[in-house]
Amino acid sequence: MHDIRAIRENPDEFDAALTRRGGDAMSAQVLALDAERRAMIAAAETAQAEQNRASKDAGAAKGRGDDAEFQRLRQLVTEKKTDIARMQAEAALLDDRLRDLLMQIPNLPLDSVPEGRDEDDNVELKRWGTPATFDFTPVEHFEIAGVRPGMDFETAARLSGSRFVLLKGAVARLHRALAQFMLDLHITRHGLEETWTPVLVLEAMMLGTGQLPKFGEDSYQTREGHWLIPTSEVTLTNTVHGELVEQASLPRRLVAHSQCFRSEAGSAGRDTTGMLRQHQFEKVEMVSITDADSGVDEHARMTGCAEAVLQALDLPYRTVVLCTGDMGFGARITHDIEVWLPGQHRYREISSISYCGDFQARRMNARYRPEGGGKPEFVHTLNGSGLAVGRTLIAVLENGQQQDGSVRLPAVLAPYLGGAARLTADGKLD
Structure with missing residues (x-):
């Protein structure tokens, strides 16, 4: 606000x-x-x-x-x-x-944000890794032979309708391993504090981070009035809702693995096959709460934390800064990280890292007391995926696919998979 x-x-x-x-x-x-x-x-x-x-x-x-x-x-x-x-x-x-x-008025962009109308005007900042060349035509994740036994869209549709998936067997274990690997990396290497949060929140929490009132149709509300979180940005950021904290306690760097729920109201007809765009999905979310002078540097740091996950998994990606017309409602600047998907032969978003300034803090009335004394100031907030678990699963499967229908798995996941190095063509870990 x-x-x-x-x-x-x-x-x-x-x-x-x-x-x-x-x-x-x-x-x-x-x-x-x-x-x-x-x-x-x-x-x-x-x-x-x-x-x-x-x-x-x-x-x-x-x-x-x-x-x-x-x-x-x-x-x-x-x-x-x-x-x-x-x-x-x-x-x-x-x-x-x-x-x-x-x-209902969006945040104001930093002067450094490039001006533009839509995603075509975003500016690439860097690329990492080289997309693999294949001796065959790579397919999308849900078409890989070894994936089909563990990725069941038909049963999920009977259970819940469209845009849901039932993961099982080796694919479900791989999905879980990715989330655990991300958490461990952020906790041990990046110094984030692991947090477990509710997925049902009060309306004031959705107002606090800007999901309401403007974007209510994008989320789910229960009959009792609770809202299902679209991301744990909502819960992590609101940990300082209504609080006056000491500057010495900042920055607070939090990470959580949670279920997320989105109605995808504005995405009719987009990504209707596979599990790229789902109503229920999982994310490892990072949130930083800083003082007024540290936000821009923290944004660069958080971007690096997300990129480190992809580098460890050996997944090619590019990082872009969103133009003014493509930024989210609450952001002053946003970096999108886009992973290479051979099945689509294009880069797709896997993380958005946004610096919000004091925009969310004013809505939450979250302030800090300066160390040198003086009037309390609003905290500054940042959020970013580190990473979207389902999309990371897609990227691992598509980049590691082999001609025989098996999938070569990243070496860093072996400790989480009982030492397994690949997903076989019949859907087993080996």
Whole structure:
């Protein structure tokens, strides 16, 4: 959420940043509502002062025996009370309208973010690894012979409908091994704190990280009012919801492996085959909570943490910085890491790492007390996949596929697979 004072002080800069994102200028609408709210508050305060003065004067009139003046002033006090109640109620409504409006305005991009309209305008930062050459035409993950016994879309559709998968046997074990490997890497090498979180959260938590109110249709809500998390970014970031922490405790670097749930409301017709885009999936999510001066450096660090997973798995990838028109709602800058999928013969997103500044913290009212003293400041937040487990499984299967239908597996996974180095053509670990 945005700081209304910053918009008052720099409306042109605010509009220019929104325009860079491809949106409309909003400062005039915001400031008009803010001015109306402030005027109503001022009117209520004036009426309160008039009521206090009339009440004091009524006491004086009664003391000198002026009954007529006393009755007139008592009537004025009653009228002012009614006026004040009405004005305060209207001011509260205007405050809610202003907050709702600010809640729906996206974050402002950093000056370094390239300007553009969509993914075609994203800028590549680096490539790592060389896509393998095959003596045969590589296929997508669900077409590999050794994968078919362990990846059951038909049964999942009977159980739950479209965009679900049932993993079993060696493929299920490989999926689990990837998540465990990612967690261990982030904990032991990158110093992240392992966290286990609920997958059901209160509405205030979804508001805090920006999934609500604008993107409610992309998530699932229970009849009791809880929301299923689309990512554990929601729970990890909200660990400081409403808190005042000490600067010395920052940065807080957290990691969690969780189930995630998305309705995929805006993706009709996209990636309908295979398990690339599912309603239920797993991610290893990283969240950092920092002070106001450390966010940009932490963003680079977090990007490196995600890239390290792919390097350890020997999966070719590229890292891009998203342009202004392709960034997510809450981000000031986002790096996407795209892994090479031979079956599609293209790079596909496997992680998004975003720096949000104090945008989420204002929604959560999460602040820190500076070490040198002074007024509390809002924390800065970052989030990123480290990595999406299902998509990593896809990448491992497609990059390791062999002509006979088997799959060569990354060596770093052997300790998690009982020493196995490949998935055989009949779906066994060997």
